[in-house]
Amino acid sequence: MKVHYKINGKDYEFDIHPGKVLLDILRENGFTEVKGNCYMGTCGACTVLINGTPKTSCTVLAAQVNGAEITTVKGLGDILNPHPLQKAFVEKGAVQCGYCTPGTILAAYALLKENSNPTDEDIKKAIDGNLCRCTGYVQQVEAIKYAITLLKEGK
Amino acid sequence: MEKQVIGKNVEKIDALALATGQPVYADDIKLPNTLHIKFLYSPHANAIIEDIDTTEAEKLPGVHMVLTYKNTPQVYHTTAGQGWPEPSPYDTCMFNQHVRFVGDRVAAVAAESEEIATEALKLIKVKYNVLPAVFDPEEAMKEGAPIIHEENPQGTYDAKRNLVAHIEVKAGNVEKGFEEADVVVEHTFETQFAQHCPIETHATISYLDENGRIVIRSSTQVPFHVRRIVAQVLGIPVSQIRVIKPRIGGGFGSKQEIILEEVCAFVTMKTGRPARAVYTREEEFISSRTRHPMKITVKIGAKKDGRFTAIKMYALSNTGAYGTHGLTVASNTGSKTLPLYNKAPNVEFVADVVYTNLPVPGAYRGYGATQGYACLEQTVDMVAEKLGLDPIAIRKINHIRKGETSPIFEALGEGREGVVQYIESEAVDKLLELGAKEIGFYEKWGKKVRNGSKVRGVGMSLHMQGSGIPKIDMGSATIKLNEDGSVNVLYGGTDIGTGLDTVVAQIVGEVLGIDPKKVIVYPSDTDVTPFDKGAYASSGTFISGSAVYNTALKLRDQILEVAKDMFGEQDNKDYILKDGFVISPKSGKRVSLSEIAYDTFYVKKQKQIIAVGSFVSESSPPPFAAHFVEIEVDEETGVITPIKYAAAVDCGIVINPELTKGQIIGAIVNGIGYALTEEYKFGENGKVLNPNFMEYRIPSSRDIPEIVPILVETYEPTGPLGAKSVSEININGPIPAIGNALYDALGIRLGSSPYTPDKVLKALKENKDKEIF
Numbered sequence: 001m002k003v004h005y006k007i008n009g010k011d012y013e014f015d016i017h018p019g020k021v022l023l024d025i026l027r028e029n030g031f032t033e034v035k036g037n038c039y040m041g042t043c044g045a046c047t048v049l050i051n052g053t054p055k056t057s058c059t060v061l062a063a064q065v066n067g068a069e070i071t072t073v074k075g076l077g078d079i080l081n082p083h084p085l086q087k088a089f090v091e092k093g094a095v096q097c098g099y100c101t102p103g104t105i106l107a108a109y110a111l112l113k114e115n116s117n118p119t120d121e122d123i124k125k126a127i128d129g130n131l132c133r134c135t136g137y138v139q140q141v142e143a144i145k146y147a148i149t150l151l152k153e154g155k
Numbered sequence: 156m157e158k159q160v161i162g163k164n165v166e167k168i169d170a171l172a173l174a175t176g177q178p179v180y181a182d183d184i185k186l187p188n189t190l191h192i193k194f195l196y197s198p199h200a201n202a203i204i205e206d207i208d209t210t211e212a213e214k215l216p217g218v219h220m221v222l223t224y225k226n227t228p229q230v231y232h233t234t235a236g237q238g239w240p241e242p243s244p245y246d247t248c249m250f251n252q253h254v255r256f257v258g259d260r261v262a263a264v265a266a267e268s269e270e271i272a273t274e275a276l277k278l279i280k281v282k283y284n285v286l287p288a289v290f291d292p293e294e295a296m297k298e299g300a301p302i303i304h305e306e307n308p309q310g311t312y313d314a315k316r317n318l319v320a321h322i323e324v325k326a327g328n329v330e331k332g333f334e335e336a337d338v339v340v341e342h343t344f345e346t347q348f349a350q351h352c353p354i355e356t357h358a359t360i361s362y363l364d365e366n367g368r369i370v371i372r373s374s375t376q377v378p379f380h381v382r383r384i385v386a387q388v389l390g391i392p393v394s395q396i397r398v399i400k401p402r403i404g405g406g407f408g409s410k411q412e413i414i415l416e417e418v419c420a421f422v423t424m425k426t427g428r429p430a431r432a433v434y435t436r437e438e439e440f441i442s443s444r445t446r447h448p449m450k451i452t453v454k455i456g457a458k459k460d461g462r463f464t465a466i467k468m469y470a471l472s473n474t475g476a477y478g479t480h481g482l483t484v485a486s487n488t489g490s491k492t493l494p495l496y497n498k499a500p501n502v503e504f505v506a507d508v509v510y511t512n513l514p515v516p517g518a519y520r521g522y523g524a525t526q527g528y529a530c531l532e533q534t535v536d537m538v539a540e541k542l543g544l545d546p547i548a549i550r551k552i553n554h555i556r557k558g559e560t561s562p563i564f565e566a567l568g569e570g571r572e573g574v575v576q577y578i579e580s581e582a583v584d585k586l587l588e589l590g591a592k593e594i595g596f597y598e599k600w601g602k603k604v605r606n607g608s609k610v611r612g613v614g615m616s617l618h619m620q621g622s623g624i625p626k627i628d629m630g631s632a633t634i635k636l637n638e639d640g641s642v643n644v645l646y647g648g649t650d651i652g653t654g655l656d657t658v659v660a661q662i663v664g665e666v667l668g669i670d671p672k673k674v675i676v677y678p679s680d681t682d683v684t685p686f687d688k689g690a691y692a693s694s695g696t697f698i699s700g701s702a703v704y705n706t707a708l709k710l711r712d713q714i715l716e717v718a719k720d721m722f723g724e725q726d727n728k729d730y731i732l733k734d735g736f737v738i739s740p741k742s743g744k745r746v747s748l749s750e751i752a753y754d755t756f757y758v759k760k761q762k763q764i765i766a767v768g769s770f771v772s773e774s775s776p777p778p779f780a781a782h783f784v785e786i787e788v789d790e791e792t793g794v795i796t797p798i799k800y801a802a803a804v805d806c807g808i809v810i811n812p813e814l815t816k817g818q819i820i821g822a823i824v825n826g827i828g829y830a831l832t833e834e835y836k837f838g839e840n841g842k843v844l845n846p847n848f849m850e851y852r853i854p855s856s857r858d859i860p861e862i863v864p865i866l867v868e869t870y871e872p873t874g875p876l877g878a879k880s881v882s883e884i885n886i887n888g889p890i891p892a893i894g895n896a897l898y899d900a901l902g903i904r905l906g907s908s909p910y911t912p913d914k915v916l917k918a919l920k921e922n923k924d925k926e927i928f
Contacts, residue, residue: 032183033176035404037356038436042848045354073176082175090170093813096821097652098173099355099404105174124856131848133352133405134652135817136824137856 003066007031008075014062022048022057022065026072033073033102044130047103048072054110056129073102076109084155085109088147089140096134104130108144116148159733160664161876164813165671167657169402169650179402181358181374182433189360190219190265190422192415192432193272195279196442197254197261200288200512200841201301204252204261204281211278212264217271219426221279222263224250227421230388231308235479235517236377236411238627238688242570244310244319244478249388249417254283255303255476256512257842258441265422265430289317290841292450292473292509303476303510311478312508319478320508320570322485326562329454332465332501336456338541343452344530345907346890348445348473348835351519352853355404356439361419362429364397369420372399376410376651377689378679388417389424396420400679403651407825408518409444410651411691412479440846444517445835447484447508448473451530455499455538461552463499463538468492468527470506475515481508482570484516487523487621490573491777492531494561495619498553502563512841518691520822521886524620525829529908532616532891536898545600546895547587550617557581569692574625576774580869580879583617586781586803589865590615593801594783603900608791611798612900615783616891621775622871622880623694630694630702631685631769634663634710638756640735640748641673642710647687648699649679653882654814655695659703661810662875666707667714668732669748685767693778693880696810698770704875706768713764717751720760776871778806778879782823782888784860786896790919793912795897797827797860802885805867808877812866819864819885826889828854834909 004013007026016025023046026034034057036045041056048057049071077083082090085105089095104127111118111126118126123144124137132140172179209221227249235243250260262279266272289295289303295317307314312321333339359373369391375381378398386393403410415432422430434443449472456465470488474481489504519525539549555561557578564576591597596613604611632646644663650656656676664671679687687699711732718737719727722744731738738745755762783801788794802819809815832852836844845851870877890908898904903918 028185030185032178032180035180035355037433038848040436040847040849043354043436073174077175079171079175079177082171086171086174089174090166093164093167093817095167095170095173096654096817097353097355097403097405098170099180099353099652101174102176127856129855131352131354131853131855133354133407133825133853134821136820136822136854136862137859138820138862139813139817141856 001063003062006069008072016062018063020062022060022062025062026057031072035099035102045100045103047106047130049106049110052110054107073105076105084150085147088143088150092139092143092146094135094139094143100130100132104132104140112148112151158665159668160661160671161808161810165657165661165811167654167814168660168676169656173402180355180404181360181372181401184360186360186362186429189429189431190426191269191272192263192265192418192422192430193269193276194260195262195276197257197259199254199283199285200257201286202254202283203286204254205284206282207262208280209262212275215271215275215278217267218264218275220265220422222250224248224252228388228390232384232388233479234412234414236380236413236689239383242482243480244308246304246308246311247477249421256514257840258514259476263418288512288841290511290513292471292511295509295511296507303512317510318507319474319510320482320485322504322506324489324504324563324566326566327501329465329467329501329503332499333456336464337459338538339454339456340534340537340541341452341454342530342534342537343450343906344533345450346448346526346529347908348448349829349833350440350445351407351409353405353407353409356434356436357410357415357443358433359415359419360429360431361423363423363427368395368397369423370397370399371416371420372401373416374403374410375400376406376649376691378649378681379647379686380689381413381416382681384413385417385420389421397682400649406651406690407520408522408691411518412444414443436848437846440851441514441843445514446519447516447526449488449526451526453530453534455534457538457542459542461542461544461549463496463553465501466493466496466499467503468531470527472506472508473511473513474508475511475513477515478510479515480517484523486567486569488527490563490567491524491620492527494563495555495617496553497555497559497561504567514843520825520883522883525887528616528618528887529890533894533904536895546615547591550587551584554583554617569624574774579776579873580807580871581779582805582867582869583779585867586779586805589867590781590783590801590803593863593865594785594799596783599785600899609787609789610900611785611787612896613783613785614892614894614896614899615781616888616895618780618884618887619777620693620880620884621777622697622874623772623775624692625772625775628688628692628694628698629769629771630687630699631767632703632706633685633765633767634706635763635765636710636748636752638749638752640669640752641675642667644674644676644703645684646699646703647679647684648695649687649690651690653695653818654811655699657814658696658700658810662700662704663707665876666704666711669735693883695882696878697874697880698772700875700878701770702768705770706766709766709768710764713766714748714751717755718746721746721754772873774873776873776879778804778881778884780804780884780888782892784892784896786893786900788897788900788915793915795831795893795910795915797893799861801863801865802888803865803867804881804885805869806881807869807871807874807879809866809868810878815866815881816864818881820862822885823862823889824854824859826886829908830889830893831909
């Protein structure tokens with residue numbers, strides 16, 4: 001079947017098998033910034049924004065979200081023009097192996113859209129579904145707090 | 156000398172690429188005509204494949220190959236990516252007629268898509284002769300137990316008794332030591348099966364290059380060992396294989412194994428097509444690697460003044476169905492723990508490493524030391540209590556100090572004798588003081604502050620590890636100078652997410668006096684970079700970093716030689732390299748590295764300024780860490796909640812504080828998971844019942860306490876610019892420190908990890924029953 005998405009602001013049409021999950025469709029079509037392969041929604045590495053809400057793309061049928069607006073971490077910023085969250089993760093040592101980073105940044109981005117002044121608890125709750133085995137989360141939380149400062153300063 | 160680059164929070168050089176989702180991991184590239192590989196796993200813990208019929212599977216459109224023991228090389232090898240000759244037994248074939256655990260490989264299908272491959276697996280008909288299985292290492296050693304490796308593998312100690320290894324090391328006479336002691340304490344503690352849980356699972360892609368050589372792009376910690384072992388298994392020369400290590404999504408030891416590379420390479424060799432194998436999370440749990448569970452007994456004798464007279468440790472290690480890392484992990488259980496308390500003149504370490512029909516343990520951050528400390532550091536607290544000493548005081552009396560040695564260093568190495576070694580950097584007393592202060596240890600210890608059913612407790616533990624494997628681990632590098640004064644570093648070291656490439660850029664920047672941004676680091680590609688053993692044994696900064704440091708010094712010499720000519724001077728001994736310039740302090744002359752490169756490329760006595768260097772260490776200088784934790788435990792629910800965790804760490808000179816803190820905190824959180832929740836559950840037939848993150852709980856952002864890393868710098872003369880290792884040591888603390896805190900809070904000691912609520916409640920009940928009777 002054919003599906004249409006707006007991914008990172010651009011229109012795409014894919015011919016897909018209706019049984020496939022969004023994660024696989026995205027990766028097969030070059031959006032390899034979306035990671036993960038637990039297919040249970042438990043690690044969070046496959047997090048994307050679907051119409052602005054963070055979802056684990058490994059548990060969403062691609063057909064189910066036909067017509068959706070999808071944002072991956074590349075939709076926030078790229079290597080030449082990084083988003084303040086991306087800059088903050090780099091600066092605060094919140095990226096080790098980096099495999100969970102795209103998903104975590106998207107979860108944090110969704111939080112900051114809703115709440116520009118989150119507490120530490122709010123932040124921890126927002127990234128609770130994004131497992132990280134390297135950092136122990138401390139520097140991730142610091143980075144998100146630092147990104148708030150950067151955003152307020154308009155950087 | 157003033158530090159220019161090290162000690163600063165240089166941004167991790169790959170961090171922006173990772174944060175912006177660049178396609179840098181093994182499975183981020185898609186090659187045309189790729190064959191996708193899926194595996195069929197044994198449903199039995201111990202069975203002989205009597206018959207395997209792959210005809211129907213092969214007929215399925217889109218299937219290109221079905222691999223079984225019948226059509227793959229029957230080359231016994233070890234999957235352990237270790238130095239050669241490997242200390243692990245040659246007990247594994249790519250596929251074997253004898254399957255030895257639920258999750259052992261029976262067959263694989265290579266097909267046009269993952270879906271077709273999965274479909275084809277269902278069409279493979281297997282007839283098993285199911286054999287009795289054994290899961291308990293104590294049972295496995297007994298006469299009459301099933302013999303798991305009937306082929307008597309090269310490198311096993313006694314295959315008939317399922318003994319992969321038996322270790323016995325003695326210094327002095329422990330029995331005499333116990334006789335001389337005023338108190339003797341013996342304690343037994345069991346640790347559990349656990350998984351590394353890198354968020355990126357194992358992933359390998361292979362293809363033929365334009366000349367027909369096999370290229371392997373893999374999520375590996377050991378690219379050079381992959382090349383050697385794949386060559387061994389496939390029976391082809393090393394020269395026919397190139398291994399590329401892309402960015403790695405975490406390893407923690409699990410990727411120090413050759414488990415997908417040889418299969419992909421075989422499919423590519425046979426079909427000429429690219430091949431791809433990527434583990435699911437479930438496969439990662441069942442069929443990659445785990446941590447060796449151990450049952451450890453520690454016996455300590457001490458005089459009234461607190462001085463130890465003897466320490467005896469026995470470790471029974473369960474190495475599952477294959478012996479990969481079996482001997483060496485168990486060696487480290489003794490060698491990385493016992494020298495810490497060198498005041499005991501009588502020391503004995505004995506270990507048995509035993510095959511069972513369970514999933515395969517391998518290397519895991521901490522590498523045996525984690526298990527050893529789990530028991531040792533609780534036993535030390537028990538001795539202190541008997542003597543009326545506090546936990547810090549007893550450790551101050553007994554810990555090793557600068558200038559001292561331990562007979563264990565020489566007696567016990569990694570799978571063979573060790574090396575004589577004297578401690579050249581150490582600040583344990585300071586670590587103890589700062590850690591205690593941060594947690595408020597003396598104020599809180601023994602107070603049992605209660606809030607309803609919740610009781611607070613504090614606990615601590617002390618640790619050392621090593622830095623690389625002495626006289627075995629080698630790293631090397633090439634550095635060359637470019638026209639703008641930048642340099643390319645080609646080194647074999649393997650950054651698996653730790654930030655080693657950045658550390659290397661800082662070391663080179665420091666030696667050459669250039670901005671680390673001008674250091675272009677290219678790591679571990681067997682066609683391009685010189686050799687390095689890979690990422691394990693806390694060797695990144697120490698071994699790979701020293702190799703780069705030595706190479707940078709050689710490059711510096713060449714640069715200074717050219718500068719001397721350009722200045723028209725006789726002597727360059729006092730020249731300074733700073734901010735990209737060579738400066739002659741006496742004459743005040745200066746020349747930039749860029750000018751030097753232009754001159755040597757195009758103008759005079761043309762040559763490439765380039766250096767090659769290697770490093771192998773004579774010793775393995777230990778980092779030290781003192782861990783302190785405050786917990787709250789609920790007597791009604793049995794739930795333990797860590798409130799605050801402080802780790803004072805001496806890893807020598809700190810090259811990059813932010814990266815170092817990341818290593819410390821990450822290891823602590825992994826350790827907290829191991830202490831509180833992470834545990835394999837097995838069915839009666841040895842099947843893993845919880846191979847997913849829903850039922851195998853690793854810590855999430857909401858599970859962590861306040862964590863305070865405290866860096867205490869010392870100068871390690873044998874390390875690069877004074878540095879030691881930091882990556883493993885801090886995973887060793889949570890089990891004993893939380894265990895000691897639990898005792899402080901409730902007066903109970905659990906005999907095994909993880910400290911689950913049901914165990915806490917059971918121990919509380921037993922304690923109360925004891926009080927009644």
